[in-house]
Amino acid sequence: MEEVVIEVADRPVKEVHQDIQAAAKAGKSILVRDTRSRHNLGVGLPEGCSVRFEGSVGYYCGGLNNGATIKIERNAGWGCGEAMASGHITVNGYAGMSVGAAMLGGTIHVRGDSGPRAGVAMKGGNLIVEGKIGYQSGFMAHGGKIIALGGAGTSCADALWEGEVWVTGDIDDLGVDAVVSEPTAEQVAEVDAILDPLGLKDTSRNWRRIVAGQRLWYFESRDAKAWLMI
Amino acid sequence: MVGRDLVELMDAQEHRGADSTGFAIYGVPRDSGYVVRAMGFDRNALSKDLEDFTAILRQHGGDHLEDPTWDDSSDRHYSVRMVISDPGDVTRWAGDADEICKRLEIQSVGRSLEIIKDTGGAYAVADKHHVRDMIGTHGLGHARLATESDVRPNASHPFWARPFPDVAIVHNGQITDYYTWRARLEHKGYRFMTYNDSELIAVWVSDRMKEGLSMEQALTRSIEEIDGVFTFMISRSDKIGWAKDRFAMKPLVVVDENGQIAAGTEEQAVRRVYDRDGVSIINHDGPSLHGIWGVGNRGAAA
Numbered sequence: 001m002e003e004v005v006i007e008v009a010d011r012p013v014k015e016v017h018q019d020i021q022a023a024a025k026a027g028k029s030i031l032v033r034d035t036r037s038r039h040n041l042g043v044g045l046p047e048g049c050s051v052r053f054e055g056s057v058g059y060y061c062g063g064l065n066n067g068a069t070i071k072i073e074r075n076a077g078w079g080c081g082e083a084m085a086s087g088h089i090t091v092n093g094y095a096g097m098s099v100g101a102a103m104l105g106g107t108i109h110v111r112g113d114s115g116p117r118a119g120v121a122m123k124g125g126n127l128i129v130e131g132k133i134g135y136q137s138g139f140m141a142h143g144g145k146i147i148a149l150g151g152a153g154t155s156c157a158d159a160l161w162e163g164e165v166w167v168t169g170d171i172d173d174l175g176v177d178a179v180v181s182e183p184t185a186e187q188v189a190e191v192d193a194i195l196d197p198l199g200l201k202d203t204s205r206n207w208r209r210i211v212a213g214q215r216l217w218y219f220e221s222r223d224a225k226a227w228l229m230i
Numbered sequence: 231m232v233g234r235d236l237v238e239l240m241d242a243q244e245h246r247g248a249d250s251t252g253f254a255i256y257g258v259p260r261d262s263g264y265v266v267r268a269m270g271f272d273r274n275a276l277s278k279d280l281e282d283f284t285a286i287l288r289q290h291g292g293d294h295l296e297d298p299t300w301d302d303s304s305d306r307h308y309s310v311r312m313v314i315s316d317p318g319d320v321t322r323w324a325g326d327a328d329e330i331c332k333r334l335e336i337q338s339v340g341r342s343l344e345i346i347k348d349t350g351g352a353y354a355v356a357d358k359h360h361v362r363d364m365i366g367t368h369g370l371g372h373a374r375l376a377t378e379s380d381v382r383p384n385a386s387h388p389f390w391a392r393p394f395p396d397v398a399i400v401h402n403g404q405i406t407d408y409y410t411w412r413a414r415l416e417h418k419g420y421r422f423m424t425y426n427d428s429e430l431i432a433v434w435v436s437d438r439m440k441e442g443l444s445m446e447q448a449l450t451r452s453i454e455e456i457d458g459v460f461t462f463m464i465s466r467s468d469k470i471g472w473a474k475d476r477f478a479m480k481p482l483v484v485v486d487e488n489g490q491i492a493a494g495t496e497e498q499a500v501r502r503v504y505d506r507d508g509v510s511i512i513n514h515d516g517p518s519l520h521g522i523w524g525v526g527n528r529g530a531a532a
Contacts, residue, residue, distance in 0.1 A: 096513055
């Protein structure tokens, strides 16, 4: 596929965005250069679009993704892939606060660590972090899976709703109403099937699968303290 | 140059809020005497304000070492820079000088600290007050989006930790137990010029240090005791400390290379100062973090 090179530098992001959209429409693969950690790059990209960001990106890169394949060669700022519906985002470095926030579907793959509240309020899809997930990751997630291969920071899976947080490595501590449950062989196989295409499958791992303790699902005035633990 | 770099950092972050911009710049420190930055609210009363200010200063054994200078804009408010000899007791003099604060409000006092702030964006404030030409060892900058208190030139950041010479703060966030802490500090004799919660943190930390805590201890306590969300940086002539709240709500991005440090809220801003691709960026994203950077080497003033 022919590759189009788009420079960011100090150009208005709107212009950069129009260039990316035009190249995507023409069916070309896209290399974005000189990104300078600018915000809102590659937001709302369509299915079939393939974009590679050569440097670090700022906030909300790949947000509202609608099926595009996005590669970020260095770090991503806050809210990478926020509210994405489908597609695939790879972050080669560190992903800042709230990567995959409120995502609905698709896959985000972070090769480094992630900041606090990875997968906050996520509704679906898979968020895979090869390093450690930061403080309060999975906070109030409603669905989907967060899979951390390098441990988890404090307050892990705090106030989790219906999502799952899978961790290998140390968990600094669990959040409110987060419960470790023993995964079944079928559940582990399901996670391995997610990791396999990323080249990360390893059947020797000791998984901890964290789910909601369901105490916060219904407000119980006699147990109000459970709501006031943070 | 410190002034020029801070202006660029603030311009890059102006999209976060541009109602006011401010700078705290530490010039080459004086061995004695203080630089005073003050803001008057009625340009027509400038001579009378300075006359009264000088009278109070003389009552405390101080005097002007240079002729005061002020901005030549046509704004109603004016910013004045003075260099004074040491008053007998800085705290008592500052307290008395604040008797005319409704007309002329001290913005900073320091051997090296000068706080310049105004309404408007980074370039507008820099042009008006010649911030880019300021040299020094270190400094703070702030672009403000007012959320819970007035937009006024004196209500913008950085804040001076009244009456502690050479202490300034910038803060991103809000303090939810502000009135409780303010009442306690006022009870101890501290005076606040605005209802901005950031002004409180500077005094809070300085008060703890006055009671004998090290800066590190005071920062750690602030994380435990002050309720709210914050990343703040507090600077003195020899160090800059920073602290982040327990919930990791506000970012801090740092480049620390070759003995030089640039820090900001956003990575794209510090890249204005360090634009090399390979520069290593530190994201202090976690909860309850604090740190202290040693600064203020006179020989490195630029």
